[in-house]
Amino acid sequence: MTTAFASTPVLNNVFTHLSKNAGFEDIAAMALVGAASAAYMFKGTLWDKPDPYHYKWFERPQELMGARAGAQQTRNIAEKIEETGADMVIFWGSQSGTAERMSNRLAKECQQRFGLKVLSVDASDYESSTIAQIPRTKLAIFCASTFGEGDPPDSYQDLYSWLQSTSDRSLAELRYMAFGLGNSNYKHYNEVIKIVVNRLDALGAEPLLATGMADDAQGETEEHYLEWKEQVFGVFRTQLGYTERDPIYEPSLKVFEDESLEPIDLNHGVPADKTSDRKTNTSMSAVYSLPVKGARELFQVSEHRNCIHMKVDFSEHPELKYKTGDHLGVWPINPDAEVSRLLRVLGLISRRQIPITILSLEEDVKVKVPTPTTLDALLSHYLETCAPVSRETIASLVQFAPTSTAKDLLTRLSGKEAYADFLRSNYINLGRLLERAAGDEGAWKDVPLSFIVEILPVMQPRYYSISSSSVVQPRSAALTAVVSDTVFPGTNERIPGLSTNYMLALKESLEDKGKPHPHGLTYPLEGPQESLSGGRLHAHVRKSTFKLPALASHPIIMIAAGTGIAPFRAFLQERARMQSIGREVGPTILLFGCRNENQDYLYREELAELKAQFGDLLTLVTAFSRPDSGEKTYVQHRVVEHADEVCRLLTDGNANFYICGSASMARDVSNELGRELCQRQGWSDEQLKEFADKQKRFKRWQQDVWG
Template identity: 35%
Template sequence: MALDTLDFAVILVLTVAILAYIVKTNFFSEPKSTGFLSADALAGNNLLDVIKKNNKNAVIFYGSQTGTAEDYASKLSKELSARFGLKTMTVDFSDYDLTNFDSISEDTLCFFLMATYGEGEPTDNANEFCEWLENDADTLSTLKFTVFGLGNSTYELYNAVGKKLDQQFEEKGAERFADYGEGDDGKGTLDEDFLTWKDNLFESLKNNLNLEEHELTYEPGLRLEESDFLTLADDNVSHGEPDKTYITGSGDLSKGPFDHSHPYLSPIKYTKELFNSKDRSCVHLEFDLSGSNLRYSTGDHVAIWPSNSNENILTFAKAFGLEDKLDTVFELVALDLTISIPFPTPISYGAVLRHHLEITGPVSRQFLLSIAGFAPDASSKKEVARIGNDKKAFAEEITHKSLNIADALLVISDGKPWSSVPFEFIIESISHLQPRYYSISSSSLTEKTTINVTAVVEAEKVGSQLVTGVVTNLLKNIEIEQNKTGEKPVVTYDLSGPRGKFSKFKLPIHVRKSTFKLPTNPSTPVILVGPGTGVAPLRGFVRERVNQKQNGTSVGETVLFYGCRRSDEDFLYKDEWPQYAKTLGSSFEIHTAFSRETEKKVYVQHKILEQSSKINKLLESGAFIYVCGDASRMARDVQASFAKILSQERGISEEKAGDLLRSYKTQNRYQEDVW
């Protein structure tokens, strides 16, 4: 059938419309902010226009997944402003339209704080910018830049994003005004590495750009105004709801999209303690998605939104003399249009401490130095400056004792509250609570509307200090309450949530897509390695294959390596594996390593070596390898075992075997989900 002129015209109009839609939605698509920028700053949010309109000459960009790079960016921005009089702003790539970034003015200094996530990938908020730089950017001859990478050396592609960005900027003709630097979370030196880079950066600003340095003083970017008339009883006051829609109740909260700026408040329908131990705990939870349009696929991660424990909130309030103010309501005013208000306001002090600030993690030396000016008396000021300026003293007296902010300050001041610290300083200097990620341990094929999580509870005594993880203890509290076990939790939480919205066991969650996926062809054999909670997504994989087999699909071999301390203490899902074996038959094998049952410790990497010939045969027949769990040593030791097997079984050098494994990784035949 021939097309006439009218047909062509219609096709042309449709094509143009579709192309326009694709360009609009895909290329530096509409910004999605987690913060609350003022309407003026967002109106026409082209970055270069915003820089010009707000008369800025220093921009600190951050690629952040867990909030660390964002936190560093905010601190650097304040320090550059206070020390060098630069007119600074921080930029989340996903907040701005960056289409004409290549025309940035030579008068703007650009600082890039770039975290590397997973297998050498950019963070979600920097992904589009990195793709643009790689594929579409032309010359960047007017860009003046410096880069600091945040990474973890236990991953093979250490600081890949920071390094690549630094190199690409140079290749595109940009001018580096201070050397590249990088920090290593794997060695626990990230803070110190950042401080070293910052010292060098300041030297470059003074020596190369002739900027004059002044003494550091705190200049607030926000003004807090306590309300004379608003109370917690008012409808528009935030009690710590995850976002504004949960305060106003506007729209259908069961319909997404759900993401890092808007979670789904999911019921938890079932919980169970998985360990058989007096002092260690691991919780299995089932989130019920039915009635919502939140979906996941096997291997994805679920992010659980945290809140702080009652005990930690009280200690923090005591350290800053805030005990009587927890119910007082305030508003925040941005003193600069480019500064975002980090959470919905009006809000109470108590809600900020419970739902928005990371009050328990380790303290940084930088933080102690910045708070010194607000010390409650001369001797505390001297003491905080002593510890803040001495790396060794800081390590011995703060880090090794695992003191958090409140505990450290109370030790330094001998119990006196730091009441003169402005709350604006606290909001601007302390990291904001971030969701914690968990590898989903269910299969979307078997349980479409249920997300399973397997979380080991973080709680230990360091000297007299009780150190607790935020989310895992919250999950344990839920398990105790739901099952009415009568157990006494290590720390307690308000499980009813803001305005009772979390009552009957609910928590805010969202799903993050992952690349950790089973082969598309179910008959491909898989080798699964997951000691401890590393078994979480692998349980999902096995359940998926059981489902496929039950539905008549031909399923390839599934060989699982699992490790823990003792078979009768922390063997996760011990009763389930025999049931899976019943369905999968001889195509399923589980090899276990119980490290504390024999004189010589046995780990999964040893069990893998015991199966050398079988593993080689499976790999020859196209098997995929999946490794999940501890990133610090396990992943590397397991990879070394596979390299040894390939070398021995195929008579090739270990170096060549290593290259082969790397090529498996690029073909997605060797996948890791490690943290």
């Protein structure tokens, strides 16, 4: 531009000279050149401006179907409350989806019972500091789960950090209640909500109710939530003066058939790829259809119990990678029988392939499943059709009961004692419950489809520690999974684990074409639109911090029970490879517990071969809780027996310490090891805590455990 404007006087002189000495044609030609030059210089400013909405041509219309508005939302929660006229906001933090579902349910019931406008929000959607601007006339509820070593869920990270770091912000105007989800088998039971509440109080916020805490150690999360919810409603009635009314179902979604849609328009069941979300979780890969290149039974005696070793091939996707210690997320499929059972009682068997569209009726309610789709895809792949039914859901079904008998049964089962007694000998999901209450085909045809979509949880992946080393097998990953199959005492009723029974059916189909599942379960193994044909499953990789030390010469101690052996098989494979190429390998201890040496000693032959290769560098110790002879022994007992070496490596050798298995096992091991360390080092409980905290801070004490 500088050059163009600098030459303007020169052009003026030229035009002046031409006007005196040139003919009309020359002047006209130069005028055209000048006009063209000016047009070029002012392109994009005076003319041909870029359309600011041009990008709209490239937006995917299905992204707008999850919520009504596509407008940019404010990050200030106080502004959002004012914009929407809300009376209350629920900040949820959820790792597996339970806290989110409970928060959404609570928001809806507060509206139905008390006429309150409630926002149920992902805490990370708003600037944490703006909670200080919430006026005293409004209410806040904080609902968060605790996982791992007392860690907050991803969506609570910002709020959690802000509350712990801020000291100059008053929350004196904030009135709140809080509910935490945890498991007392874990050492840091409900740690997140405890810290959140302590910091809220320290900053001047006013609690209206004692903090509720759910304990899933005995599977009582739902009951603890319901008890706390009744206390919340009591506060509404007595302290706040709200009038309660009988709840009537008000849909937040619209579900309708649209036969004008073509198959190409539909989502047929392939898991939704969430990597395009605004808040991309960088620890997750995309979801892929991956070939299963081998599957075998690991239990020596598998008449009543099964354990699967499955090898999944990454070769088709060069961008898909994992590191030793990562997890594989497997997307399960609901069994055919349970999908058909629910469709039958709803009177929708003949409509299962008809296209349906799901739209949100409320600005702040998002559609959690891909749409448009079909009922078959929805109930087979996108919703957990086999999920247990809560008392709250049973109570909400009473209004749709087709007969007085069905109404009486549902009313009775919505009571706490009757519900608990029923579950002691019965497995119920939604289809089974409806069938039990009124089993004729189409008996429940008046239940709105929106109700079904709202109450069934969205399908979630199940995570398994990868039991292979990325150094040894970079283009394939192995997983190890015990098939979950709980049988009620004295009955033929069983609760089949959703993901593991699906994988068992897949394994059986690969081993022997047409071989049935041991319990008669069938699945659409070909997948949506045959995306899984030839023996595949949908899966993705999740990064983990459960890692080997950088140097193979660093000592490690591994404690495992059952399928907790999975990541340690990968660790040993990697160290064996390091040793085979001449790297120095440090002392390695594996303490492994299972039921019986001759039945479920996983990878027994492999471990024997590794022991032979490593020699004295590998200490392999087993514990059998149901031996053929002798006393039962658990891994924590072996920790005590080998405490001299374990404690020496931890304190003098800075060894990395790992536990993988059930949370209760990890707690018992940690307690026994703590006592042994205190005894040998002369430590107090506070000094032990300082040591453990330091080890964890430097990633030398890690756990990969489950409830």
